[in-house]
Amino acid sequence: MALLQQLKSQFVCQMIIWYVFLVSGLIINLLQICTLPLWLVSKQLARRINIRLGYCISSQMVAALEWWSGTECTLYTDPKSYLLYGNENAIVVLNHSHEIDFLCGWTFCDRFGVLGSSKVLAKKELSYVPVIGWMWYFLEIVFCKRKWEEDRKTVAQSLQNLRDYPENYWFLLFCEGTRFTPKKHQISMQVAESKGLPKLKYHLLPRTKGFWITVQNLRGTVAAVYDSTLNFRDNEAPNLLGILNGRKYHADLYVRRIPLELIPEDEAECAAWLHKLYQEKDSFQEHYTQTGRFPGPTVSPPQRPWALINWLFWACLLLYPLGLLLAQLISTASIMTILASVAICSAVSLGVRWMIGQTEIDRSSSYGNKEVPLNNN
Numbered sequence: 001m002a003l004l005q006q007l008k009s010q011f012v013c014q015m016i017i018w019y020v021f022l023v024s025g026l027i028i029n030l031l032q033i034c035t036l037p038l039w040l041v042s043k044q045l046a047r048r049i050n051i052r053l054g055y056c057i058s059s060q061m062v063a064a065l066e067w068w069s070g071t072e073c074t075l076y077t078d079p080k081s082y083l084l085y086g087n088e089n090a091i092v093v094l095n096h097s098h099e100i101d102f103l104c105g106w107t108f109c110d111r112f113g114v115l116g117s118s119k120v121l122a123k124k125e126l127s128y129v130p131v132i133g134w135m136w137y138f139l140e141i142v143f144c145k146r147k148w149e150e151d152r153k154t155v156a157q158s159l160q161n162l163r164d165y166p167e168n169y170w171f172l173l174f175c176e177g178t179r180f181t182p183k184k185h186q187i188s189m190q191v192a193e194s195k196g197l198p199k200l201k202y203h204l205l206p207r208t209k210g211f212w213i214t215v216q217n218l219r220g221t222v223a224a225v226y227d228s229t230l231n232f233r234d235n236e237a238p239n240l241l242g243i244l245n246g247r248k249y250h251a252d253l254y255v256r257r258i259p260l261e262l263i264p265e266d267e268a269e270c271a272a273w274l275h276k277l278y279q280e281k282d283s284f285q286e287h288y289t290q291t292g293r294f295p296g297p298t299v300s301p302p303q304r305p306w307a308l309i310n311w312l313f314w315a316c317l318l319l320y321p322l323g324l325l326l327a328q329l330i331s332t333a334s335i336m337t338i339l340a341s342v343a344i345c346s347a348v349s350l351g352v353r354w355m356i357g358q359t360e361i362d363r364s365s366s367y368g369n370k371e372v373p374l375n376n377n
């Protein structure tokens, strides 16, 4: 067991995973570009194909979490609601304090069969990330600049486009708008105080406009809000590098299904509703801190083999030509080819390191970090 663990942390294993992810990802991005003419002929068919192509990329990261690192994910939820997950469109509201929260979200999407079609309100900067960001254009992910004046029209338009989406999806919203840091927390609590809102201990003050515009534009096509609160056992702060090193974590996710009809239509009332929701989420986190679990029963959505099968398919397809290339390089080794190969490997690992950096809280944006002039009325 210890030997296997040691093997998983070897650089050569990491390189193989990165190589398969990057090369297959770029091939899939290319295939996605090839679907462009189809959008003009049959938009719904183009969407269905892109859902499957997207699955081939995102499921590789799910495979890394589930099969490589062996991370376990426990779901706390009401068994009646459980039966509806994956069978309806939903807006997911999730806390944003962990580097791999999106990946745990993806794992649950996979288990309920909505991984290829799932959406998120994502910051525009992520659209430039090779493979994942490029894939998102074709999956109609909604991007925002986190500047309301610019976002209000574009976000509403992108949401309207989803109204006739052909497969069930979950639309993820991190209402905190950025990842939790002590400084951002302190500043957002000053904002809370100035608005006369109770302080939160475990969350940043939620930004309400994105939630309101999402609910308004998807009303009638989305059945419910899934209020989701994620935590990791033993106070762990997992990260993507840990996953790639084969480190096992245990995630707990508490989900409450709230029918969309219960959410007020009026903007101010909807904002007040969301603030109350975050006060409740804070109490669930307190419960978790005190007892090590969320309230209510647990259910285990079964792990599916498709993510692993997809990874094995791409690995077989791409490792064979790599092997041939390496053999040729060794047999005809000249100092120039060796230097060129080392340069390419270094460039690839720097590129992947930059991509992983996008998930790191230490490199988080300055959004929510600046003191705002407070208006105490």
Ligand SMILES: CC/C=C\C/C=C\C/C=C\C/C=C\C/C=C\C/C=C\CCC(=O)SCCNC(=O)CCNC(=O)[C@H](O)C(C)(C)COP(=O)(O)OP(=O)(O)OC[C@H]1O[C@@H](n2cnc3c(N)ncnc32)[C@H](O)[C@@H]1OP(=O)(O)O
Binding pocket: 085, 092, 094, 102, 104, 105, 106, 108, 109, 118, 119, 120, 121, 122, 123, 126, 144, 145, 146, 147, 148, 149, 151, 170, 171, 172, 173, 174, 175, 176, 177, 178, 187, 188, 191, 204, 205, 206, 207, 208, 209, 210, 211, 226, 228, 255, 368, 369, 372
């Ligand atoms: C059964 C299983 C269930 C669940 C499984 C879980 C999940 C799986 C689901 C789906 C998975 C799918 C995909 C996942 C894959 C990858 C995801 C990866 C990452 C993407 C994530 C991001 O990029 S997060 C960042 C972008 N998103 C957001 O920001 C969303 C939230 N933001 C908003 O809604 C904003 O309102 C906005 C972006 C629309 C506009 O922002 P802007 O800043 O311009 O305006 P605001 O309204 O927010 O700001 C002005 C108001 O805010 C007050 N203010 C000022 N400072 C602060 C502060 N520090 N904190 C809080 N509030 C502040 C200010 O006073 C203004 O107040 P008003 O009263 O005037 O509104």
Ligand SMILES: CCCCCCCCCCCCCCCCCC(=O)OC[C@@H](O)COP(=O)(O)O
Binding pocket: 017, 018, 021, 060, 061, 064, 099, 102, 123, 126, 129, 132, 174, 177, 178, 179, 352, 355, 356, 358, 359, 363, 364, 365, 366, 367
């Ligand atoms: C098989 C696995 C191979 C893995 C190797 C390569 C890994 C490449 C990883 C690329 C990941 C890109 C997807 C990024 C999703 C990041 C989600 C995120 O957390 O974004 C932060 C924003 O919400 C808020 O930003 P901040 O304001 O906090 O800043």
